[in-house]
Amino acid sequence: MKPLDPRLVRRSRAARRFLLAGGALAFVQALAIIAFAWALATLVAGIIDGMDWPEATLPLIVLAAAVSVRALAAWLWEWTGSAGAMRVKGELRAELLAAIERRPGGLPGFPTARIATLLGPGLDALDEYFGRYLPQLVLTVVATPLLIAAAWLSDWLSGLILVIVLPLIPVFMALIGMATEVVQRRQWSSLQSLSRGFLEVVGGLSTLMLYGRAERQTGRIRQVTDDYRVHTMKVLRVTFLSGFTLELAASLSVALVAVSIGLRLVAGDMTLAAGLLVLVLAPEVFLPLRNVGAAFHASAEGVEASRDAFDLFEAADAPVSEQQTRRGSSAPSAAGAGLQVRGLGVRLDDREIVRELSFDAGPGEILALAGESGAGKSSVLRALLGFVPASGDVTLGGAPFDAAARPSDRAEVAWAGQSPTLLAGTIAANVRLGDEHAGPAVLTEALRLGGVDLAAELELGAGGSGLSGGQAQRVATARAIHRLLARDAPLLLLDEPSSALDERREAELVGHLRELAAQGRTIVVATHRPALLDAADRVVSLTAVAHV
Numbered sequence: 143m144k145p146l147d148p149r150l151v152r153r154s155r156a157a158r159r160f161l162l163a164g165g166a167l168a169f170v171q172a173l174a175i176i177a178f179a180w181a182l183a184t185l186v187a188g189i190i191d192g193m194d195w196p197e198a199t200l201p202l203i204v205l206a207a208a209v210s211v212r213a214l215a216a217w218l219w220e221w222t223g224s225a226g227a228m229r230v231k232g233e234l235r236a237e238l239l240a241a242i243e244r245r246p247g248g249l250p251g252f253p254t255a256r257i258a259t260l261l262g263p264g265l266d267a268l269d270e271y272f273g274r275y276l277p278q279l280v281l282t283v284v285a286t287p288l289l290i291a292a293a294w295l296s297d298w299l300s301g302l303i304l305v306i307v308l309p310l311i312p313v314f315m316a317l318i319g320m321a322t323e324v325v326q327r328r329q330w331s332s333l334q335s336l337s338r339g340f341l342e343v344v345g346g347l348s349t350l351m352l353y354g355r356a357e358r359q360t361g362r363i364r365q366v367t368d369d370y371r372v373h374t375m376k377v378l379r380v381t382f383l384s385g386f387t388l389e390l391a392a393s394l395s396v397a398l399v400a401v402s403i404g405l406r407l408v409a410g411d412m413t414l415a416a417g418l419l420v421l422v423l424a425p426e427v428f429l430p431l432r433n434v435g436a437a438f439h440a441s442a443e444g445v446e447a448s449r450d451a452f453d454l455f456e457a458a459d460a461p462v463s464e465q466q467t468r469r470g471s472s473a474p475s476a477a478g479a480g481l482q483v484r485g486l487g488v489r490l491d492d493r494e495i496v497r498e499l500s501f502d503a504g505p506g507e508i509l510a511l512a513g514e515s516g517a518g519k520s521s522v523l524r525a526l527l528g529f530v531p532a533s534g535d536v537t538l539g540g541a542p543f544d545a546a547a548r549p550s551d552r553a554e555v556a557w558a559g560q561s562p563t564l565l566a567g568t569i570a571a572n573v574r575l576g577d578e579h580a581g582p583a584v585l586t587e588a589l590r591l592g593g594v595d596l597a598a599e600l601e602l603g604a605g606g607s608g609l610s611g612g613q614a615q616r617v618a619t620a621r622a623i624h625r626l627l628a629r630d631a632p633l634l635l636l637d638e639p640s641s642a643l644d645e646r647r648e649a650e651l652v653g654h655l656r657e658l659a660a661q662g663r664t665i666v667v668a669t670h671r672p673a674l675l676d677a678a679d680r681v682v683s684l685t686a687v688a689h690v
Contacts, residue, residue: 168283184201296416481526499522509666523666528545
């Protein structure tokens with residue numbers, strides 16, 4: 143059984159507010175339960191002893207008030223859990239998207255399918271986590287000690303029995319939790335495999351249909367679906383068996399208290415009011431723990447999703463320099479301004495992508511990285527940005543440049559990746575992303591230089607839907623130029639900025655890059671398009687490294 147993940151409390155303000163509100167509600171609910179037990183026991187014992195109507199007024203008022211307060215607290219629990227889940231999901235989704243945006247080169251171990259599953263059904267599963275599991279967990283922590291204390295004050299022997307048998311429930315829950323964690327993790331992995339399979343089939347559907355292989359994927363999807371169904375049934379089987387185990391343990395524990403009270407009532411060693419009070423409280427002592435066990439299974443998918451989210455945060459926050467080989471300390475060949483690269487090497491997944499690459503790009507120059515697909519053009523740009531492991535020496539403006547070891551160096555660079563990464567919102571919001579402080583004149587100039595001829599206030603859907611490939615590419619280029627102008631950065635890196643543009647748009651882009659170069663900027667472009675290669679002041683040709 144997994145308790146509340148402390149990383150969730152540290153990361154989310156909404157989670158902290160939820161716990162504070164939940165603690166107050168649990169305290170009120172515990173007092174209402176104690177008041178209800180006292181009023182009910184007093185009324186029943188009083189009626190048997192011939193209590194007069196005026197004497198019954200106070201217990202009746204307390205009874206009605208306790209029932210009302212407990213019902214109100216239960217309703218507030220529902221509302222707080224629902225609202226808390228929505229706020230936490232919103233915070234986590236925003237932070238996850240920001241983490242992914244910080245690492246445009248990708249995150250090791252987090253393919254698209256895994257990220258899509260996490261952002262979609264994964265975080266949605268937190269509804270059960272906050273709606274059912276956490277309320278019962280908070281109630282267990284706050285209310286259970288108060289109820290045991292009330293039972294102990296009423297009858298110390300019954301309180302002692304409760305203290306002795308109560309730990310049996312967490313022991314069973316821990317054992318069940320370990321079994322559930324294993325089967326739930328397998329189910330979560332099966333769901334990710336299912337998502338990845340669907341994405342792969344949809345992404346390659348046109349190619350599969352072209353070669354007449356589309357029908358063959360049906361069997362693969364069926365196999366992955368059956369695997370997910372099998373793991374889901376295993377989770378349900380563990381859920382039913384664990385629920386039975388917890389109910390049996392709680393029932394036997396309450397029975398021990400009831401038998402002890404019955405024997406002492408018969409012997410006359412205990413008053414009826416005290417016995418009834420303890421008998422009413424005993425099931426309530428075990429109820430939160432039983433509910434925690436039952437709710438855990440419903441929320442287990444949310445637990446796995448939150449663990450996945452924190453793994454992504456750690457992968458995004460980890461300095462890339464931890465994955466890099468130590469760079470040499472030799473001085474650059476020249477101390478002038480501009481970009482100087484000496485002996486750059488890039489390795490990915492134990493494969494050497496770029497070997498001993500050296501080049502210079504001065505201020506006011508456009509340098510083009512050319513080469514066939516797989517030669518490492520994009521890898522060079524990612525290495526300069528510190529997004530992939532690399533070795534060698536890089537200087538910018540005559541000073542050592544290492545965006546991996548010093549993320550602040552990255553502020554001197556503006557870049558646009560090969561695939562436009564746009565968010566839901568206006569074009570202006572996408573272009574100004576990260577530099578919202580810049581004035582409207584910077585936005586206007588960036589839109590012009592990027593070739594964006596759409597209204598700045600045009601609303602885009604999720605992932606920038608609503609734009610063609612060329613329009614999305616121009617918006618991404620405009621965002622890089624906006625960063626360049628807003629921060630007065632000396633270096634602009636563009637990865638295939640004209641791959642989706644027609645000849646006219648590409649010619650306009652070349653002219654706009656020339657304008658930027660004339661301002662003293664250094665521009666490095668990875669491209670295979672002849673127009674950009676012809677316009678470059680320098681061309682560095684890369685050849686794919688041969689692997690034996």
